[in-house]
Amino acid sequence: LCVQAALSLQNAQHVANLSALSRRNQDLVEVLERRLQDLQELKMISMQNLARGIAHEINNMLAKIKGGAQSLEQSVEELRDALSAILRDGEVDAEELSYLVEEGLPATLGGILEGSEGIAEIVKRIRGFVRLDQGPVQFTDLNEDMENVIKVCSSDIKEAGVTVQKRFGALPRVECRPSEINMVLRELLRNAIYYASRGDESPASGRVLVRTDVVDEGSYVEMSILDNGPGIPREAWKHIFDLFYTTKPEGSGYGLGLSECYAVVKRNGGTLSVEELLEEDAADYRTRVVLRLPTRRE
Template sequence: MNTDSEKKDIVLIVDDNSNNLGVLYNLLDDASFEVWVAQDGESAIEKVGYALPNLILLDIMMPGIDGFETCDRLKANPLTADIPVIFMSALSDTVDKVKGLSLGAVDYITKPFQQEEVLARVKLHLKLHFLTQKIEKQNQELEQRVQERTAELSQALHNLQQTQVQLVQTEKMSSLGQLVAGVAHEINNPVSFIFGNLNHASDYIRDLLSHLEAYQQHYPNPVPQITAHAEEIELDYLLEDLPNMITSMKVGADRISNISVSLQNFSRTDTSTKVAVNIHEGLESALLILRYRLKACGNSKAIEIVKEYGKLPLVECYPGQINQVFMNLIANAIDAFEEKTGEAVRNPTISIRTELVNDNFIRIRIADNGPGIPESVLSKLFEAFFTTKPTGKGTGLGLSISYQIVVEKHGGQLSCSSVPGQGTEFSVEIPIKQS
């Protein structure tokens, strides 16, 4: 169990019989354990008060306080309560065995000893004890790391929101991409930690369940107390549900990982050169980020997204900037449903269609069935600082910046058509390859 360079596991033997002490001492010492001895219960309790062993072999019949009383005192002390105790006795009465186990002992060895059995039981319970400690420690570390990362991410998201406001006002769009990429990177660290520990926890739980099944196979008729406890904790349901719980946790961690990938895809900051990308990935990333605004909230109805994606080639562009255009146009469509002017839309819907115009251009159309835009406003939509929103609700830069990205930086076209009372559609055309 230990290499020469590792600290030896400590076993405390408590027995008033010198012959038993000698046999057990030699057996465990030859097995590379560090062995402590005590000849009565008081000495054992005093000895563990100075240093803690990893396991205790405890005789029942001893002068002074017997093994039962000794075990009861050890389990009552928080410092020694978790030390595995294995009772040793010539008593074979089931009542005595049950009493020992009810006091917190993990096993029972009957005298005269079978040395191979003693060694096997000691190694088994040490392994179970260390595995339990390791799982508890990892759970504590995992909880602490999750709390720390949650606080960090909450602060990062708060900073991101504040920076977004300043970003739109100053048109420094590259900063937004860098910040979102940083958040996505930070998400990867705790997610990787969770994934790694879930795999180990799953293995440990499987081993423990297998061990329990082995006990059930070899001891099919347990004592009434164990049967009652199994019914109390709904053991059959626990055995069935525990693996499902681990699987659900893995699914949740995988969902977080997918969100991180989408954030990284949305926040591409490669503004120095144009690269060939999948336009649909950018649309999906924008939808993911705006997903919270699509859900029903208060008096606002849920917004349905209808997607009709055509077969498109990879498109050469500045991905981060094009993704920002998608973000602006979808957000404007959502805003149209939230303005609450006139009669509310019965089934609010945003349609996103992509198609190949010809060998040189693709088109993305983002339409809503909202209240529409008056003709007097259409001609001013792409002017800087023009907005129909109340003060504090918009800067008038979103569509202006989107127009510059599509037309000036990509040589494409951005247009808008609308029918009051029926809805609005924005059309984005960009070349497949840049000259």
């Protein structure tokens, strides 16, 4: 009887333990389901934000094309009138014809071409965005990559009226996915340009500095991007790479976003952070974003 009682108690304890484990498993399933739902909602929000930003930029390019087409229509009408006058009266307004041929038409066609190239660039960026994980790992020169990014962002720089300075040190080639890192560089530079044009000083005084160097006894290359914009409050430093965290107005831009930039850099073995300004920069700049990448992947 004692043995049976002990076995009964033991079985009861097992049943209780299994019941408790079942409840914990059910709770875990419910938590996972909620997390999955949250992730789906975040994914939808991310796609909506991306779509809004893309639509905004494409509309800007289409506005250039439409404006150029309207100007072209007007120029063709003026040219038609000039040719009619020549046929009718035998008189030529050389100054008007010269302006149409040498300035009016080329400027109009240039605007249309710029808009078309802008849309092509947007499509190229989108294709690169959706294929982030397909880029091969290879050695690349970060100085050269940033030079190319500055050229790609030349229209942003010109429109913002800021000055971009470079202080490149001699760097070893780093092993990473260049297609991913180039997109990160472009996003960081565009952010710096955006905020430099919105500092306390006049927009024409906006400044961005890109500095590169070797750190940690040659184990890492470091790229610092500084701007003299309004700055980032210290309490926001820990949130700046959070998903969807931004201080920009809604629809003011699109791209990887700093949270995605952080994930890409981490995936390439590096770090991305907002750090204290060096003493030599404190008088001229307000924000310093630092990218570090290992010279070799483990």
